[in-house]
């Protein structure tokens with residue numbers, strides 16, 4: 001969605017004026033376009049991991065320009081920190097200071113990415129210290145970024161290599177414009193499962209995907225993004241939204257299923273439609289959701305119960321149906337929210353449902369993996385929709401201060417890109433996790 005403020009502070013005379021007045025000037029974020037370069041310049045690979053050469057070869061195979069040493073004044077598209085073999089905090093000094101020296105040459109929309117291991121209670125204290133320290137330092141780099149650049153990390157479970165399929169898929173996602181609004185986050189790769197797509201611009205080719213709550217908003221953006229990435233899409237929404245739903249179905253050359261997801265047979269109806277119309281069901285996006293905000297002191301049963309029913313109980317029931325049908329390789333992505341992590345005034349019911357989604361995906365991972373599939377969640381923060389566009393400019397400006405580095409809300413597309421990534425077979429090594437798409441909002445940080 002075009003944002004007038006963003007346009008004004010980034011073009012012509014008004015750009016100069018905003019600069020001289022010291023007004024916040026959020027950058028126009030680098031977003032994905034099919035065929036566009038993965039990164040806006042060469043990649044600098046730092047760190048002494050034994051996986052360095054193999055990773056460099058992979059990146060070269062993707063047609064990228066890879067440097068092992070910072071030299072000259074070349075503008076960099078990204079800095080990759082291989083920190084997966086560090087054993088004590090003192091070892092962070094060399095790669096971090098080298099990264100610091102190169103940061104000024106990072107292009108607008110550039111990326112800093114780390115590879116590390118999880119800090120576990122069973123680690124030697126010095127090992128756990130450096131691993132947890134990486135978490136803090138990468139999040140801090142994110143807060144220091146300018147020009148739409150971001151910093152994120154990939155955490156590899158013990159035994160998973162830097163070049164495991166889902167580690168490489170996460171790396172591509174985080175380097176690309178698909179992750180424009182993912183900042184200060186970590187993607188954990190749990191296993192070496194997964195296969196990289198033949199065509200990175202069509203990672204969902206041949207897949208049949210169902211998106212609930214797709215008549216408008218984020219759901220419609222998800223349907224469009226999955227279609228762009230090669231999937232056949234079934235869009236689901238309540239009968240009252242039938243006209244809008246039919247339009248989305250037409251736009252994505254898919255089919256529409258009018259269905260209230262709280263119906264007890266919703267899961268079976270979805271399976272039946274996908275199989276009879278398209279021959280399979282490979283991906284489900286649990287996006288349908290409602291808010292019924294009230295302070296808890298004023299909360300009534302109708303508000304509380306409807307939010308829980310739509311946002312989480314329906315998903316639990318549908319998942320039972322999907323598990324019972326033993327759909328091979330089924331990948332599910334569910335919509336959580338930063339409200340479910342940080343809490344939000346007036347949203348006790350909503351936060352219970354969205355925190356519930358985070359717990360549900362973690363506890364369902366094992367069951368879906370048994371059929372070769374997986375389940376994850378995406379937690380959006382402040383997303384600029386038709387609804388937020390109506391908020392007065394000054395109030396929106398305050399909301400943006402919660403994202404001090406990117407200084408703007410995300411777009412429905414940004415949420416959809418993260419969902420598309422997690423729905424792909426390349427992300428099969430990621431299971432039971434929640435990825436925030438929040439522009440490193442201070443809320444729940």
Ligand code: NAD
Nearest residue numbers: 213215216217218237238260261287288289335337380383
């Ligand atoms: P929206 O209200 O614009 O769209 C939600 C859609 O879900 C609507 O088309 C609605 O008809 C449908 N729906 C509601 N109840 C249904 C039911 N029982 N069965 C089938 N469909 C039903 O909302 P949105 O802003 O696009 O949000 C989409 C999802 O993202 C929700 O789960 C929401 O909680 C989550 N989310 C949104 C934001 C944001 O900033 N907009 C932030 C965090 C999380």
